[in-house]
Amino acid sequence: MNKARLEAFSDGVLAIIITIMVLEFKVPHSAEWSELRPLISVFISYAMSFIFVGIYWGNHHHLLHTVKQVSSGIIWANMNLLFWLSLIPFSTGWMGATGFASNTVAVYGTLLLLCGVAFTILQKQVEKRSHDLAALREAFGMLKKKGFVSVVAYSLSIPLAFYYPIISGILFVGVSVLWLIPDRSLERAMSGGTASL
Numbered sequence: 001m002n003k004a005r006l007e008a009f010s011d012g013v014l015a016i017i018i019t020i021m022v023l024e025f026k027v028p029h030s031a032e033w034s035e036l037r038p039l040i041s042v043f044i045s046y047a048m049s050f051i052f053v054g055i056y057w058g059n060h061h062h063l064l065h066t067v068k069q070v071s072s073g074i075i076w077a078n079m080n081l082l083f084w085l086s087l088i089p090f091s092t093g094w095m096g097a098t099g100f101a102s103n104t105v106a107v108y109g110t111l112l113l114l115c116g117v118a119f120t121i122l123q124k125q126v127e128k129r130s131h132d133l134a135a136l137r138e139a140f141g142m143l144k145k146k147g148f149v150s151v152v153a154y155s156l157s158i159p160l161a162f163y164y165p166i167i168s169g170i171l172f173v174g175v176s177v178l179w180l181i182p183d184r185s186l187e188r189a190m191s192g193g194t195a196s197l
Contacts, residue, residue: 001070001075002070003064003067003070006064006070006074006075006078007061007064010060010064010078010082011057013082013085013086014053014056014057014060014082014085017053017085017086017088017089018050018053018054020089021046021049021050021053021088021089021092021093022046024042024046024089024092024093024096024097025039025042025043025046026039041095041096041097041098041099041100042093042096042097043096044096044100045092045093045095045096045100045108046092046096048092048172048173048176049088049089049092051176051180052088052112052115052172052176053085053088055176055179055180056081056085056115056119059119059179060081060119060122063122063123063126063143064126066126066130066136067126067129067130068129068130069129070129071125071128071129073125073128073129074122074125074126074129077118077121077122077124077125077126078122080118080121080122081115081118081119081121081122083118084111084114084115084118085115085118087111088111088115091104091107091108091111092108094107095107095108100165100169101165102161102162102163102165103161103162105157105161105165105168105169106157106158106159106161106162106168108161108172109154109157109158109161109168109171109172110158112154112157112172112175113151113154113155113157113158116147116150116151116154116175117151119147120144120147120151123140123143123144123147127140139188146178146179149175149178150175150178150179153171153174153175154171154175156171157171157172
């Protein structure tokens with residue numbers, strides 16, 4: 001399979017995910033400002049998920065930039081990631097509609113954990129089929145560290161959601177800050193530079 005085709009398919013799925021999430025907003029039946037109050041938690045969950053999907057999109061792009069040859073392992077690992085990401089609109093809508101009830105935050109944390117694990121699996125498959133460069137190996141090592149921190153944070157957020165959902169939310173935001181700016185060390189490694197922190 002052509003790498004461009006894999007990227008185009010993934011971009012399309014992620015765009016649809018974001019579009020589906022925004023459909024959770026129900027238009028109020030009057031022009032009163034008070035009608036917007038029930039939408040506050042829906043908007044917060046949407047904004048958080050929009051950022052997460054955007055982060056995955058950016059990091060997915062940088063990761064696939066290193067691929068030398070697309071394998072069946074990469075295709076199926078990518079499908080696995082897209083599957084879990086496609087469930088984000090459901091958990092986002094549920095969490096927003098219930099005002100961040102504990103069990104919905106736990107489900108959201110579980111889904112983010114599964115997305116993180118799926119991204120790690122994709123990264124391992126890409127690493128097998130990427131160019132053999134010392135700087136690239138260093139860059140993948142840095143991504144592994146970020147992935148480990150993410151998985152630990154998401155794992156902690158699940159039980160915490162039943163007692164302190166706000167702490168789970170803080171962990172979600174912390175992980176998003178960690179990944180917000182895609183690691184350009186992969187691109188630098190591909191262009192002959194060196195990976196750096």
